[in-house]
Every structure is written in C-alpha cells, then in structure tokens.
Amino acid sequence: MNTKHKNTAFIKQESKRLGFLSCGISKAGFLEQEAPRLENWLNNQMQGKMNYMENHFDKRL
Structure with a gap:
C-alpha cells in the first residue's frame, strides 16, 4: 500500500x-466555476466577521 492509500485509510x-x-x-483543484461567485460574495461583504475569507483569495479556489 502506498503512502497516499495509507493516509486515506488512516484519516477514514x-x-x-x-x-x-x-x-x-x-x-x-482550481474551482473555476466558483471563483466569480466567491468574488461577488466577498465584494458584497457577505463574509460578515469572517475577515480571513478575504485573505489569499487565489488560494481559496
């Protein structure tokens, strides 16, 4: 069993x-369809007090 499968089994x-x-x-993987929705959501300040959601936008996708 390779490391990937061992890690999966352990987590489960x-x-x-x-x-x-x-x-x-x-x-x-990159969430291409979700990117515009997340950007719009953030632009409308829907994240409330979750300010960390604005950090590293590119990494969230």
Whole structure:
C-alpha cells in the first residue's frame, strides 16, 4: 500500500473513531466555476466577521 492509500485509510479510520458517520477525500483543484461567485460574495461583504475569507483569495479556489 502506498503512502497516499495509507493516509486515506488512516484519516477514514480516525474519522470513524471520532464518531463521524462518513468521511470523503477529494482531489484539490482550481474551482473555476466558483471563483466569480466567491468574488461577488466577498465584494458584497457577505463574509460578515469572517475577515480571513478575504485573505489569499487565489488560494481559496
């Protein structure tokens, strides 16, 4: 079993141990369709007191 599969198995095992009903892992990729919506959401200050949402906009996608 390679490291990727070992890490996945460990995370899923720990999530069950901690009481989660399910756990999923997905590949991180650029969220092209979501980018304009997030930008608009931030421009309309919908984040309220979550000021960290404005930080590193490019990394959030």
